[in-house]
Amino acid sequence: MPNLAARMSRAKPSAIMAVADKAKALKAAGRDIISFSIGVPNFLPGDHVYAAVRDALVKDSGQYGSNRGADALLDAFLKHLEQGGLTGYTRKNIATGIGAKHVLYNLAEALLDPGDTIAFAVPYWTTYVDIAEIVDAKMRLMPCPASQDYKLTPAQLDAALPGVKVFLFNNPNNPTGMVYTKAEIAALADVLVKHPDVWIICDDIYNRMVFDGVGYHNFVNARPELRDRVIHVDSLSKTYGMPGWRVGFMAGPEVVAQAFTTLNSNHITNVPEIVTAAAVAALSGPQDVPAQRCAEFQAKRDLVMATMESIPGVVCPRPQGAFYVFPDISCTFGKSHDGAKIGSDVDFCNALLQAKGVACVPGSAFGDPNALRISYTCPTAQLQPGLDRFREFFAELT
Numbered sequence: 359m360p361n362l363a364a365r366m367s368r369a370k371p372s373a374i375m376a377v378a379d380k381a382k383a384l385k386a387a388g389r390d391i392i393s394f395s396i397g398v399p400n401f402l403p404g405d406h407v408y409a410a411v412r413d414a415l416v417k418d419s420g421q422y423g424s425n426r427g428a429d430a431l432l433d434a435f436l437k438h439l440e441q442g443g444l445t446g447y448t449r450k451n452i453a454t455g456i457g458a459k460h461v462l463y464n465l466a467e468a469l470l471d472p473g474d475t476i477a478f479a480v481p482y483w484t485t486y487v488d489i490a491e492i493v494d495a496k497m498r499l500m501p502c503p504a505s506q507d508y509k510l511t512p513a514q515l516d517a518a519l520p521g522v523k524v525f526l527f528n529n530p531n532n533p534t535g536m537v538y539t540k541a542e543i544a545a546l547a548d549v550l551v552k553h554p555d556v557w558i559i560c561d562d563i564y565n566r567m568v569f570d571g572v573g574y575h576n577f578v579n580a581r582p583e584l585r586d587r588v589i590h591v592d593s594l595s596k597t598y599g600m601p602g603w604r605v606g607f608m609a610g611p612e613v614v615a616q617a618f619t620t621l622n623s624n625h626i627t628n629v630p631e632i633v634t635a636a637a638v639a640a641l642s643g644p645q646d647v648p649a650q651r652c653a654e655f656q657a658k659r660d661l662v663m664a665t666m667e668s669i670p671g672v673v674c675p676r677p678q679g680a681f682y683v684f685p686d687i688s689c690t691f692g693k694s695h696d697g698a699k700i701g702s703d704v705d706f707c708n709a710l711l712q713a714k715g716v717a718c719v720p721g722s723a724f725g726d727p728n729a730l731r732i733s734y735t736c737p738t739a740q741l742q743p744g745l746d747r748f749r750e751f752f753a754e755l756t
C-alpha cells in the first residue's frame with residue numbers, strides 16, 4: 359500500500375474528544391457520569407432561526423453559492439461586528455467558513471509557509487498545535503501559568519515576537535476562561551505595533567460571553583494602526599448554541615479575505631444555503647438568547663469557583679468569560695485515591711472518572727500538565743452534584 363502524506367504523522371485526533379468518548383463508554387455501560395469535558399453550549403438557538411430555515415427550504419435554489427459567503431450573511435456579520443465595537447469593515451474584509459476551526463485552518467494555509475513560526479500562549483486551545491503541525495509551521499510557545507493568571511504579559515510577547523510570522527491570540531480564553539482587560543489589551547497592542555512583520559490572528563469566538571462588566575476589548579480599537587495586520591475570527595457555535603451548524607467568519611485586511619475566498623473556492627466552495635439562512639437569522643434576530651446564556655454562565659462560574667476556592671491546595675484564577683475553569687491541581691501529585699496513584703493530570707482525570715464518574719480534560723491537552731479543564735455547560739441540575747463529587751474526591755486523597 360502507498361504511504362499517507364508525511365503531514366498525517368503529525369496530525370492527531372482531538373485529545374478532548376478522547377475523554378468525551380471514555381465518558382460516553384462508561385455511561386453506555388450503565389455508570390452515572392457527569393461530563394465536564396466537552397465545550398459545547400447546552401442550548402439551542404431561538405425559534406426565529408428554525409423559522410428562517412423552514413422558509414429557506416421552501417425557496418432553496420439548490421445551487422452553488424458565493425465562495426466568500428452570501429451577501430446577506432456578510433452584511434449580517436458586519437452588523438454583528440459593529441454591535442461588538444468593530445467598525446469600518448466592508449464585505450471585502452469578510453469571508454465565511456465551516457466553523458472557526460475551518461477559518462483558523464484556512465488562515466494558517468493563507469499566512470504560513472512550511473518552516474514559518476507561529477506564536478501563542480500556553481495554555482492553548484488544543485487545535486492550535488494540530489493546525490500548526492499540519493501546515494508544518496514552527497511553534498513559539500509562551501508559557502502563562504496559574505501564577506500569572508494564565509495571561510500573557512507585554513514583556514513576554516515582546517521577547518517572543520522576533521522572527522515570528524503569525525501571533526495567534528485567544529480572548530476570552532479556552533481553556534482558562536480568562537479575559538484581558540482594556541488596559542491589558544492596550545499594553546499588548548503597544549508591543550504589537552513594535553513588530554510590523556507579524557500577522558495577528560484574534561480568535562475571539564467567546565466575545566459575547568464576558569462577565570463582571572469587564573467587556574470585550576480588541577487590538578484594533580486599542581491601536582488602529584494594527585488594523586491592516588489583525589484578523590478577527592468569530593463563529594456562531596458558542597454564542598448562538600449552534601456548534602453543529604458550522605458557521606465561522608474572519609474579518610481583516612482585504613488581501614487576507616481574498617486569499618481565504620480563493621482557498622474556499624478550492625475546497626468547501628460555499629457555506630450551504632440553508633445554513634446561511636440559519637446564520638443570518640441568528641445574527642440579525644433577537645439577541646436575548648446569547649445575553650441570557652451569558653448571565654447563566656456567570657452564575658455557573660460562581661458555583662464552580664465556590665467549590666474551587668473551598669479545596670485546600672487548588673490554585674484557580676477566577677475566569678471572567680467563556681464557560682471554562684482551569685484549576686491547577688498539582689498539589690495532588692504524589693497522593694493516591696483508593697489505591698490509584700496520582701502522578702499527573704492524566705492520572706488525576708482517570709481516577710476521578712473511575713471513582714466519581716466525573717469527566718474533566720487533563721491540562722496537558724492544552725499544554726499545561728499541572729491543571730485540568732472543567733467545562734461547566736452541563737445542565738444546572740448536574741453541576742452542583744458534579745462539583746460535590748469533585749470536592750469529595752479531594753477529601754478522600756491520601
Ligand SMILES: Cc1ncc(COP(=O)(O)O)c(C=O)c1O
Nearest residue numbers: 397457458459483532593595606
Ligand atoms: C478557542 C476556540 N477557537 C475555535 C473553536 C472552534 O469553534 P467552531 O465550532 O466554530 O469550529 C473553539 C471550539 O471549541 C474554541 O474553543
